[in-house]
Amino acid sequence: MLKRARGAAGRLVVLEHISRVLRDNPLGDPYVRKLAVWLPPQYDEGRGRGLGRRFPTLFALAGFTGSGLALANWKPFGENVPERAARLVREGKMGPAILVFPDCFTALGGNQYVNSPAIGRYADYLVRELVPFVDREFRTLASREHRGCFGKSSGGYGAILHGMKYPQVWGAIACHSGDAYFDLVYRADWPQALDELAKYRRPRRTPGRYDAAAAARRRRLAEGMDDGRIRRFLAHVWRKEKLTRAEGHCLMSLAMAATYDPDSRAPLRFRVPFHLETGELLRRRWRRWLRHDPIHLVARYRENLRSLRAIYLDCGWRDQYRIHYGMRILSQRLAEAGIRHRYEEFDDDHSDIDYRMDVSLPLLYRALR
Secondary structure: OEEOOOHHHOEEEEEEEEOOOOOOOOOOOOOEEEEEEEEOHHHHOOHHHOOOOOEOEEEEEOOOOOOOHHHHOOOOOOOOHHHHHHHHHHOOOOOOOEEEEOOOOOOOOOOOOOEEOOOEEHHHHHHHHHHHHHHHHOOEOOOHHHEEEEEEOHHHHHHHHHHHHOOOOOOEEEEEOOOOOHHHHOHHHHHHHHHHHHOOOOOOOOOOOOOHHHHHOOHHHHOOOOOOHHHHHHHHHHOOOOOOHHHHHHHHHHHHHHHHOEOOOOOOOEOOOEOOOOOOEOHHHHHHHHOOOHHHOOOOOHHHHHOOOEEEEEEEOOOOOOHHHHHHHHHHHHHHOOOOOEEEEEOOOOOOOHHHHHHHHHHHHHHHO
8 A cells, every 4th residue: 555645735645456257358458557545634533542534535537548546647737636635625625535537448548438249238337346445445425325426438437327227326427428329429430530540441441543432331330330440540559658649539539439339149249330331320229329328328327216315417618529518408408307407617628627526526525414
């Protein structure tokens, strides 16, 4: 156990957790993970006198390509999440809580905190392993009434989805700019991804006549299967230390495909929603994506959402991924279902918006204390 900081800043400890759930994950990612936990200054007060005070717990879900430990890194011109929480406690804007920073990074750049046979059982990793592990190792208030989760982007998506599906674990959630309205947010990324994957097509293209009708009839591509170009692309990026912007966005699109349309019969255990050669939308495959879109899940999980003590959503109205439109629809669906929540917008984009936790963390604490 590593001790990083003490005193008024609280104490950050890093534990090593051996996961049974992730042991046989299909990507071969590590099943021994670092787990960072921030303990507020009050945690150590009176230890010698055996006071044994217990605290609410907040799990921080990192965004795509992020990890729990990254949220505790030093930041220029700003605060990392433990420093932010310590300041909020010091200023009396929130009470002391335990913050947990899971590592859910994968070879595809991350995941959406769901169980996928193409990536791994990351929902189970959180709710079946890490939650009870943290409750055993630390003085938590070990019930859903005192436990919440929050995150931004993919982490925000994970928070709202976990609030929908696992209300027996989480009592409140905060979603900052979380993925929603897939028809707008994700579909726009695929033309660039298809162009990137085309670099790994075999045989390589040569100038001249192109038989578009024959390409469209290629059965495997018409079913969203890889013809080898995705495998070659992944082999290429896995050999690199620095990805181009186009490669990173292509990897993200593939990670979403592995999350939303896994298939053990497919070469890479997942299918893609576009014909890799013609760029045509494969509607049957796309429907499988839409089953995971939060805007389509509110009615199904209405009672679970109503049981939560707090639901907080926000998004910048200049979000470069256009997520503010999805968040507006999600808020609308929640309101129509009679689900209490708070939705805010602000003048910013998708990047570097941790300062919004100044709103969400006190709100979560008040709901879970």
